[in-house]
Amino acid sequence: xxxxxxxxxxxxxxxxxxxxxxxxxxxxxxxxxxxxRLGSSLQPCTLPPDVQYFGNxxxxxxxxxxxxxxxxxxQIDLILxxxxxCKLPSGGALNITSLSAYLKPSTDAPHFLLDxxxxxxxxxxxxxxxTPRKDLILHPDxxxxxxxxxxxxxxxxxxxxxxEVRPYFSPSLYVRALLSPTAILVTIDVGASETxxxxxxxxxxxxxxxxxxxxxxxxxxxxxERHVEESERAYLAERDRIIKNTTIEVDLGSSFPRLFxxxxxxxxxxxxxxxxxx
Amino acid sequence: xxxxxxxxxxxxxxxxxxxxxxxxxxxxxxxxxxxxRLGSSLQPCTLPPDVQYFGNxxxxxxxxxxxxxxxxxxQIDLILxxxxxCKLPSGGALNITSLSAYLKPSTDAPHFLLDxxxxxxxxxxxxxxxTPRKDLILHPDxxxxxxxxxxxxxxxxxxxxxxEVRPYFSPSLYVRALLSPTAILVTIDVGASETxxxxxxxxxxxxxxxxxxxxxxxxxxxxxERHVEESERAYLAERDRIIKNTTIEVDLGSSFPRLFxxxxxxxxxxxxxxxxxx
Numbered sequence: 255x256x257x258x259x260x261x262x263x264x265x266x267x268x269x270x271x272x273x274x275x276x277x278x279x280x281x282x283x284x285x286x287x288x289x290x291r292l293g294s295s296l297q298p299c300t301l302p303p304d305v306q307y308f309g310n311x312x313x314x315x316x317x318x319x320x321x322x323x324x325x326x327x328x329q330i331d332l333i334l335x336x337x338x339x340c341k342l343p344s345g346g347a348l349n350i351t352s353l354s355a356y357l358k359p360s361t362d363a364p365h366f367l368l369d370x371x372x373x374x375x376x377x378x379x380x381x382x383x384x385t386p387r388k389d390l391i392l393h394p395d396x397x398x399x400x401x402x403x404x405x406x407x408x409x410x411x412x413x414x415x416x417x418e419v420r421p422y423f424s425p426s427l428y429v430r431a432l433l434s435p436t437a438i439l440v441t442i443d444v445g446a447s448e449t450x451x452x453x454x455x456x457x458x459x460x461x462x463x464x465x466x467x468x469x470x471x472x473x474x475x476x477x478x479e480r481h482v483e484e485s486e487r488a489y490l491a492e493r494d495r496i497i498k499n500t501t502i503e504v505d506l507g508s509s510f511p512r513l514f515x516x517x518x519x520x521x522x523x524x525x526x527x528x529x530x531x532x
Numbered sequence: 533x534x535x536x537x538x539x540x541x542x543x544x545x546x547x548x549x550x551x552x553x554x555x556x557x558x559x560x561x562x563x564x565x566x567x568x569r570l571g572s573s574l575q576p577c578t579l580p581p582d583v584q585y586f587g588n589x590x591x592x593x594x595x596x597x598x599x600x601x602x603x604x605x606x607q608i609d610l611i612l613x614x615x616x617x618c619k620l621p622s623g624g625a626l627n628i629t630s631l632s633a634y635l636k637p638s639t640d641a642p643h644f645l646l647d648x649x650x651x652x653x654x655x656x657x658x659x660x661x662x663t664p665r666k667d668l669i670l671h672p673d674x675x676x677x678x679x680x681x682x683x684x685x686x687x688x689x690x691x692x693x694x695x696e697v698r699p700y701f702s703p704s705l706y707v708r709a710l711l712s713p714t715a716i717l718v719t720i721d722v723g724a725s726e727t728x729x730x731x732x733x734x735x736x737x738x739x740x741x742x743x744x745x746x747x748x749x750x751x752x753x754x755x756x757e758r759h760v761e762e763s764e765r766a767y768l769a770e771r772d773r774i775i776k777n778t779t780i781e782v783d784l785g786s787s788f789p790r791l792f793x794x795x796x797x798x799x800x801x802x803x804x805x806x807x808x809x810x
Contacts, residue, residue, distance in 0.1 A: 389667035390709040392771050394778070401705050421699040427679050430713035431668040435705040493670050500672070 260298060263306040267318040272339040273349050276457040277370065281351050283461075284368070284468055285335055288355070291472050295328035305525045310514045315340040317514070319522070321529055324358065330476060331356040331494070332529065340513050348373045355471070356498060359490035362387045362482055363475035364400055364434070365497070368464060370456075376444045378452050379422050380413075381429075382464055383437035384471055385497070387490055390435070397435075404470070406436040409463045416459060418442050418450060426504050432497065438463070498530040538576060541584040545596040550617040551627050554735040555648065559629050561739075562646070562746055563613055566633070569750050573606035583803045588792040593618040595792070597800075599807055602636065608754060609634040609772070610807065618791050626651045633749065634776060637768035640665045640760055641753035642678055642712070643775070646742060648734075654722050656730050657700050658691075660742055661715035662749055663775070665768055668713070675713070682748070684714040687741045694737060696720050696728060704782050710775065716741070776808040 268285065270278040299306060299320045309316040317338040324330030338350040348371075355366040364384035371379040384406065390397040400406070413419050422441045424430050433439065442460070444450045482490070502523065510519035546563065548556040577584060577598045587594040595616040602608030616628040626649075633644040642662035649657040662684065668675040678684070691697050700719045702708050711717065720738070722728045760768070780801065788797035 389670065389771075390706075391774055391778075392667065394706070394774065397705060397709060407705065427675060427685065427713040428668075428672070431675060435708035493667075496669055496672070500669075 263303060263318075264299065264320060266307055267320045267335065267337070270337050270351060272347065273337070273351060273372070274453045274456070276453045276461070277349075277351065277372070280456060280461045280464060281335075281337075281353070281370075284353055284464060287465070287468055287472065288333060288353075292328075292330060292333075292476060295325055295330055296322040296333065297325060298322065300529065301525060305522050308514065308518055308522060310518060315513045319526075321526070323529070323532070329358050329361045329479070331358045334526075338513065342373070346374055353468075354501075355476070356494065357387075357476065359487040359494065360482060361475075361478075361480040362396065362486065362490055363478070363480060364471070365494075366468065366471040366475070367433075368468075370460075372452070376446075376452060378442045378456070378460075380438060380440050380442060380460055381422075381424075381433075382409075382467060383433045383439075384467065384475065385432055385437075386434050387493065400475070401434055401436050404474070406434075406467075406470075409467060410436055410438045413438060413440060413459060413463060416442075416455070418444050418447075418455060428500055428504050432501070495531070499527065502526055502530060541581060541596075542577065542598060544585055545598045545613065545615070548615050548629060550625065551615070551629060551650070552731045552734070554731045554739070555627075555629065555650070558734060558739045558742060559613075559615075559631070559648075562631055562742060565743070565746055565750065566611060566631075570606075570608060570611075570754060573603050573608055574600040574611065575603060576600065578807065579803060583800050586792065586796055586800060588796060593791045595800075597804075599804070601807070601810070607636050607639045607641075607757070609636045612804075616791065620651070624652055631746075632779075633754070634772065635665075635754065637765040637772065638760060639753075639756075639758040640674065640764065640768055641756070641758060642749070643772075644746065644749040644753070645711075646746075648738075650730070654724075654730060656720045656734070656738075658716060658718050658720060658738055659700075659702075659711075660687075660745060661711045661717075662745065662753065663710055663715075664712050665771065678753070679712055679714050682752070684712075684745075684748075687745060688714055688716045691716060691718060691737060691741060694720070694733065696722050696725075696733060706778055706782050710779070773809070777805065780804055780808060 268282060270281050299322055301319060301321050305319060307318045317336065319336040321332055321334045323332045333355045335353050340348045342348055351370045353368045357363055357365060364386055367381065367383045367385050369381040384400065386396060388396045419440050419442050422439045424439065442452065442455055444452055506523060510523060546560060548559050577600055579597060579599050583597060585596045595614065597614040599610055599612045601610045611633045613631050618626045620626055629648045631646045635641055635643060642664055645659065645661045645663050647659040662678065664674060666674045698719050700717045702717065720730065720733055722730055784801060788801060
């Protein structure tokens with residue numbers, strides 16, 4: 255069998271080889287939920303092998319991406335999972351794992367976004383949100399349906415009861431503007447604590463919240479059919495186009511050249527943009 | 533002279549009789565800046581006397597409001613200043629002072645919002661923002677012009693260097709959605725500190741930031757003329773209509789009946805809504 259067959263690349267992706275066991279278990283469990291519940295609505299990963307797995311010339315950084323477009327009949331636009339690993343000059347490593355899920359303009363339900371960014375053994379940045387599809391001021395019904403009536407803020411409040419959790423402010427004002435009013439945007443720092451470690455917090459607190467939010471997104475956002483008028487579809491399509499392209503630029507465009515060199519970054523970002531704008 | 537002449541009611545408003553000297557000095561200075569720079573574009577206060585100053589039947593709560601509409605030729609829609617004082621059963625008092633300034637749809641520059649909420653001698657909630665007029669995702673130029681190119685986030689960052697300052701999360705998801713990505717939304721708590729008090733923090737930190745932001749709003753938002761297309765004016769007018777009405781409902785509608793009784797609350801809110809929708 256070829257070293258770059260789809261199955262082998264998917265297996266390599268699912269290994270999450272550089273993160274702790276609870277972190278890997280969480281990502282595998284989230285991806286398995288997507289697979290079980292939504293797999294029949296998704297195409298296999300359509301990325302070329304050298305975008306599914308790649309590294310930098312010196313071998314200090316590696317990454318794996320899996321992008322599965324929704325079937326034409328499905329409400330799912332695409333689901334992107336990924337991990338990035340990079341050895342730091344300090345001797346430590348930067349590890350990022352992420353899962354984003356975009357819906358089509360045939361529904362106005364929120365997208366899903368998860369990023370776990372670990373740049374030291376004792377701290378973690380968590381970004382977890384159902385990102386709004388509409389301006390929540392001009393569309394108060396959108397705020398009510400998905401964020402207020404669902405009491406979505408309780409998940410954020412629950413994490414904030416932990417003494418290790420502090421609010422995190424993204425340096426990107428675009429990212430702050432993108433997120434919902436119930437977005438979980440936190441730094442988890444155990445410092446020199448000998449009684450708590452990040453792995454336990456992922457297992458006992460981050461994991462349950464992430465699983466519950468993904469479950470809610472699958473059952474209440476991705477699956478139910480919504481009636482969306484033609485003019486509204488055009489609005490959603492345009493707003494989503496901006497979201498997808500700006501998110502790539504802000505998120506990956508700013509870090510990939512530094513992590514992987516300009517050539518690899520250009521190759522990967524070009525392919526991702528093509529898939530995002532299909 | 534009648535006890536309820538406009539001048540006397542304005543003087544009573546400007547007294548801010550229940551807050552500390554630095555808090556009062558700050559409010560008077562902010563209102564004087566508005567007066568000096570924008571006074572010639574504003575009508576006198578148009579509220580009836582019993583809405584300019586009122587209390588609850590038992591006398592434990594009192595408030596003063598001043599609303600000045602912009603002249604027809606001006607870009608200013610209205611400016612509302614206010615203070616609210618309420619004795620608490622615990623023996624302390626709740627004191628709120630605020631300044632909001634709304635622009636007309638002839639410009640798309642941000643509105644101005646300031647709330648200082650003090651419910652104990654040792655803590656203060658500060659809400660200070662230039663609230664966006666447009667969906668920042670669909671209008672990235674709005675984000676760039678007013679928030680990124682102006683480095684507006686530096687004011688928030690500056691306050692967050694103080695150990696007494698923590699992020700504040702409004703219980704209202706609408707308020708969170710209304711605010712810009714650079715909004716200052718903080719709790720300032722000096723606790724049992726013997727070296728710092730709230731008055732010093734207002735004088736040395738909150739004051740300079742509030743004055744700088746108001747100055748920026750006056751010079752770069754309220755005054756410069758912008759070219760706004762007809763279709764965009766309709767968009768701004770509708771969004772502003774929602775903002776003004778929802779802000780009254782969420783902010784005053786939820787607290788006024790409790791503080792002043794239903795009769796007084798109804799009278800004041802009805803008049804304010806009329807003026808907001810003229």
